[in-house]
Amino acid sequence: MFVCVRASDLSSDAVWQEILDAFDAVTPLIEDVRRGVALLDMQGAQGDFNAWSSRIRSMLARYAFSASIGAGPNRFCAFAAAHGDGALIEAGSEAATLAPMPLDVLELDSDVVERLHLLGVTTLGALAALPHGPFVRRFGPPAARWHDAARGIDRSPFTPRGHAISIEAAMLGEGSAQSEAAVIFALRVLIGRICSDLARCGKRASALHVDIELEDADTARVEVQLAAATSQERAMLDVVRGKLEGASFAAPICGLRVQALGLEEGGEPVPLLAGDEIDRASVAVVLARLEAMLGEPVRRARTRAAHPLEERFTYEPFTLMNLADRPKAERYRFGEAESKLVPQLRLLAVTEIDVRLRRGEPAMVGERAVRQCAGPWRIEEGWFATPVARDEYDVQLDTGEICRIYRQGDRWYLRGSYD
Amino acid sequence: MLPARIDFQALKARFTAMAATPRPGREPLFPTAIPSVDALLGGGIPCGSVLILEGCGSAGCRSIAAALLAQATCRGLGAVIDGGELYPPSLEAAGVRLDRLLIVPATTPVGMARAADLLLRSRTTRVVVMLAVALRAAVWARLAGLVRKSGAVLVVLASRTIAELCAVATVCLSCRIERSVMHGTRGLWSVFSGFELQAELRKHKFRNSLAPSVVMGVSNVRLCPSF
Numbered sequence: 001m002f003v004c005v006r007a008s009d010l011s012s013d014a015v016w017q018e019i020l021d022a023f024d025a026v027t028p029l030i031e032d033v034r035r036g037v038a039l040l041d042m043q044g045a046q047g048d049f050n051a052w053s054s055r056i057r058s059m060l061a062r063y064a065f066s067a068s069i070g071a072g073p074n075r076f077c078a079f080a081a082a083h084g085d086g087a088l089i090e091a092g093s094e095a096a097t098l099a100p101m102p103l104d105v106l107e108l109d110s111d112v113v114e115r116l117h118l119l120g121v122t123t124l125g126a127l128a129a130l131p132h133g134p135f136v137r138r139f140g141p142p143a144a145r146w147h148d149a150a151r152g153i154d155r156s157p158f159t160p161r162g163h164a165i166s167i168e169a170a171m172l173g174e175g176s177a178q179s180e181a182a183v184i185f186a187l188r189v190l191i192g193r194i195c196s197d198l199a200r201c202g203k204r205a206s207a208l209h210v211d212i213e214l215e216d217a218d219t220a221r222v223e224v225q226l227a228a229a230t231s232q233e234r235a236m237l238d239v240v241r242g243k244l245e246g247a248s249f250a251a252p253i254c255g256l257r258v259q260a261l262g263l264e265e266g267g268e269p270v271p272l273l274a275g276d277e278i279d280r281a282s283v284a285v286v287l288a289r290l291e292a293m294l295g296e297p298v299r300r301a302r303t304r305a306a307h308p309l310e311e312r313f314t315y316e317p318f319t320l321m322n323l324a325d326r327p328k329a330e331r332y333r334f335g336e337a338e339s340k341l342v343p344q345l346r347l348l349a350v351t352e353i354d355v356r357l358r359r360g361e362p363a364m365v366g367e368r369a370v371r372q373c374a375g376p377w378r379i380e381e382g383w384f385a386t387p388v389a390r391d392e393y394d395v396q397l398d399t400g401e402i403c404r405i406y407r408q409g410d411r412w413y414l415r416g417s418y419d
Numbered sequence: 420m421l422p423a424r425i426d427f428q429a430l431k432a433r434f435t436a437m438a439a440t441p442r443p444g445r446e447p448l449f450p451t452a453i454p455s456v457d458a459l460l461g462g463g464i465p466c467g468s469v470l471i472l473e474g475c476g477s478a479g480c481r482s483i484a485a486a487l488l489a490q491a492t493c494r495g496l497g498a499v500i501d502g503g504e505l506y507p508p509s510l511e512a513a514g515v516r517l518d519r520l521l522i523v524p525a526t527t528p529v530g531m532a533r534a535a536d537l538l539l540r541s542r543t544t545r546v547v548v549m550l551a552v553a554l555r556a557a558v559w560a561r562l563a564g565l566v567r568k569s570g571a572v573l574v575v576l577a578s579r580t581i582a583e584l585c586a587v588a589t590v591c592l593s594c595r596i597e598r599s600v601m602h603g604t605r606g607l608w609s610v611f612s613g614f615e616l617q618a619e620l621r622k623h624k625f626r627n628s629l630a631p632s633v634v635m636g637v638s639n640v641r642l643c644p645s646f
Contacts, residue, residue: 299522301505343614
């Protein structure tokens with residue numbers, strides 16, 4: 001037996017999801033047909049339609065909106081029964097009960113309804129009376145389903161919604177820890193529990209939240225991003241440990257809660273020949289430890305098109321999520337391709353320098369004579385904001401040093417040197 | 420001559436002969452893929468070694484370090500402990516895959532040493548580049564030990580000779596620019612197009628006879644603004 005609940009005046013998806021969660025108390029098998037329509041599979045549930053209906057109504061009373069409830073032996077019958085509030089279609093009397101119902105129950109397009117009306121078909125009973133073959137030939141393949149539904153036949157499968165799984169483990173009110181070793185031991189226990197739960201569900205976690213409660217009632221949350229979704233205790237513990245290495249707390253720790261997030265299905269891909277590939281778990285640990293030590297994340301550079309040197313690149317935190325594996329075609333070419341020797345520019349802190357000109361070109365930089373000079377290259381930017389206009393030069397000094405200098409207004413600056 | 424004295428002389432001669440014999444294949448090599456440098460080093464840098472690139476000012480040390488990083492990021496990860504002088508577009512031009520390069524922002528000598536320590540212990544990066552900062556001999560020795568265990572190459576960029584560092588180094592290359600190459604006449608139409616770099620092998624732990632220095636061309640990519 002299926003029960004259909006049709007709610008109207010729903011304010012948001014969040015409310016609807018909350019209602020669906022509340023239906024779990026009635027039956028664990030719930031199909032979310034669409035926003036405002038749910039089907040409940042009541043097979044094996046105690047009680048009858050009246051008991052279920054009153055239970056659902058008392059549950060919905062908290063949300064203050066109207067809902068109609070119907071029940072039937074299959075999905076369509078339950079859905080149709082919900083059109084008339086409180087209706088029950090018994091098994092064996094489907095066609096007879098559905099016969100007086102209007103075509104609206106089938107939720108057809110308006111042009112199809114219009115065509116059926118022209119044929120004099122206004123109820124499900126009239127539709128069911130039409131010969132199946134000619135009706136399907138005239139209205140196309142979907143008409144077979146309408147004809148079956150009008151006769152109370154619905155073979156479409158019931159698709160229960162998935163349940164959000166929450167995996168967490170906590171250790172609260174079991175004394176307090178002042179040493180790092182005690183905290184790590186507790187974390188190891190909690191992560192062990194989490195990993196066994198994950199294994200039981202056939203899931204992997206890609207992030208962890210570690211909530212720390214202190215004796216002075218303060219709390220702290222450490223967000224741990226794992227390199228790849230995993231259910232391995234060792235991989236998780238190493239990263240959590242790395243994250244906590246640089247942390248210090250004002251009071252002893254009296255509670256720990258670890259929550260697994262970003263749950264993913266399936267097993268863990270392990271390369272058969274992993275010698276040359278990147279060990280993502282180890283990289284995640286070292287990234288966490290470096291961040292804990294330095295107080296800022298390890299960075300990755302990205303280049304971009306711009307005129308000023310200092311704007312031709314940006315930094316972003318180094319994560320393994322967007323680390324692309326080497327294309328297979330490149331894999332066995334190590335050492336075969338010749339390296340390019342390219343002068344590397346060292347960006348120095350911009351300092352003002354004394355430059356003397358000869359025929360409009362730098363001739364002396366400080367006390368050093370200019371041996372060779374290339375430039376100027378004019379850069380003008382930011383006409384919409386603070387304008388920047390400068391002339392850049394590459395100069396080789398008599399010491400052999402090759403520098404990038406620039407003039408902005410009347411002043412000269414040293415930007416970098418080639419190495 | 421006393422028998423003990425004879426034995427000692429024989430033992431000494433045996434050790435001298437052993438030391439004179441090159442030990443090929445003792446360590447796997449990390450090729451720089453720069454033919455002249457590989458030839459100078461006998462095929463590449465031994466894995467698990469500290470490489471010092473020594474040179475003052477514009478010496479071309481970073482160009483060689485970039486080539487090593489390009490090789491490292493071709494196969495795995497590389498790391499640079501950066502004090503704020505890094506210019507990633509130049510690295511990219513040298514073939515470094517920036518998405519596989521860890522840039523560790525450490526500014527203090529102790530921070531740099533600790534970052535290198537963590538990176539080497541993790542065995543995740545094949546090449547770690549850092550500056551030669553003022554550290555105690557014991558710290559350099561510890562880093563050298565970690566490098567040996569991890570099989571990585573620690574490239575140290577030094578502007579001057581540091582005795583404590585040289586003592587633990589496996590290979591020491593001294594670099595200097597022979598001449599710079601400018602294309603075009605002076606002024607606007609002139610472009611700095613590279614330099615000739617001379618590298619001299621100062622120390623190689625596993626080679627007894629040091630090869631003479633080599634000169635290699637370093638060609639620039641266009642760093643001047645595009646017109």
